[in-house]
Amino acid sequence: MNMKKLDIDGIDVSSKLDDFILMGIKEGYKTKETKKKNYKKVIGLAITIIVILGFSNSKFVNASIEKIKNSLGNFAIDKQFTVDEKDKMQIGETIEDKKIKVTLDECYIDNGRIMFTTTLDSRGRGDYAQEINPQVYINNQLMDVFENDYSGDIIHNEDKTVSLLSSFSLDGIDTSKDLDVVIDYNEIGVTNIFDVTRQIKGKWKFSFIIDSSKVDTDSITREINKSIIIDDYELFVKEIKIMPYRIELLTNSVKLKNNPHSLPVHYIIKDDQGNEYIDGGGKVRNGIMTLRYLIDTRDIKSLTIVPRTDFYNSEPTIHYDKGIQVDIR
Known part of the structure; x- marks a missing residue:
């Protein structure tokens, strides 16, 4: 998979998942030399509402196309943070419908949580896809946004695409067995040049198997x-x-x-x-x-x-x- 490299203040990132980890850590991690005490309040579960109702209507989000700070903080680091290749799955599958390209980039899973990254691209339509409400099934069990503690973060890329990190708790899922994962994006929220957002229905459905040996069980x-x-x-x-x-x-x-x-x-x-x-x-x-x-x-x-x-x-x-x-x- 030809992953885009993102350079954040000299830190080289080679994958979408690492983009989000670095973004979170750069904004939520303070080195010993940093003396600033400018903490911000954490929005916690409110990110769920933001993802479902739309990022463009949130006071935490600027309507212009730029990177957006997530809820992990606002401190900088000067060292690299990555997930080992052996610990994550590269997927890289793209589905296009209604001139909206949805790419499921990669996935990391441990015995308590699953995280996956998605890229939205509606440049061919002349609008801006930036909202998702993923329906996620694991072994035919629907992940509930509240019961499974759904959270999401967003990066507005300079090339006018949007990358999103989605995360669910695996409460009630037996991770000792292979996991049959289905991720269905049947609606994508797109925003036009007048900052009006509407939901576009379509077919963006991904499925893959996570071998139980890929579940990171060290804890x-x-x-x-x-x-x-x-x-x-x-x-x-x-x-x-x-x-x-x-x-x-x-x-x-x-x-x-x-x-x-x-x-x-x-x-x-x-x-x-x-x-x-x-x-x-x-x-x-x-x-x-x-x-x-x-x-x-x-x-x-x-x-x-x-x-x-x-x-x-x-x-x-x-x-x-x-x-x-x-x-x-």
């Missing part, structure tokens, strides 16, 4: 079960799950005083080299929040979990003195 789970007291509020960190290219942190949500709603508490993950990562969203169920982090963990031996709160302030506070250190190797 480490550390039970933490520690409380952190901040401003009379009790935060609770339950456990951390470490996969080769991502982390899941299980914590509680917090009910504020004089407020009937529970609010999530976000955390900074700091590795043993001093690099810091902001979560890229997550899900809340029964008062337990699962936060996701896109991190190459293969060489990391220990982590520090640092709470980041904004209970009553417009700017979040990073509580480095409340950090919990976890040895993972």
Whole structure:
């Protein structure tokens, strides 16, 4: 497959999946030398609504054709981050209908999540395809956008195409067996020069088999079960799950005083080299929040979990003195 190379501030990226990882890490990863503290609030599950209802209507998206920052943060890095070729599937299949080309680029899967990248190209129509609502089936089971914690990110390419990263939790899927994957894009949202978006129905359906041996099953789970007291509020960190290219942190949500709603508490993950990562969203169920982090963990031996709160302030506070250190190797 002839993958386009993207150079981001001197970092060479050789695949679509790496584009998204680098984009997320460049915007969500801080090197030790970086002193900026300009964190932005994470939009979390709202990205699901953005993908379904349309990127062009979101305040997070500029209607002009440019790269768009995703929800993983805004720090820069100066080293390369890639998924090993052995850990991902190159697909590279293109289907054209209604003069819209949809390319399923590549896929990465571990025993908890599937991620795949898609490129939209409607330049031949004179409009701008940028919205998807993928119907994904794995072994004939439909992935639900809420139950399977769907999230998406977008890159507006300089050549007037759009690349999208889609991600689903594999809750309820037996990853010890081969996975029969069907991805059906039966509608594509296109925006014209007047910034009016409409849905185009068509046939863009992909299917492929993921051999069970391709599922990345290496993982480490550390039970933490520690409380952190901040401003009379009790935060609770339950456990951390470490996969080769991502982390899941299980914590509680917090009910504020004089407020009937529970609010999530976000955390900074700091590795043993001093690099810091902001979560890229997550899900809340029964008062337990699962936060996701896109991190190459293969060489990391220990982590520090640092709470980041904004209970009553417009700017979040990073509580480095409340950090919990976890040895993972």
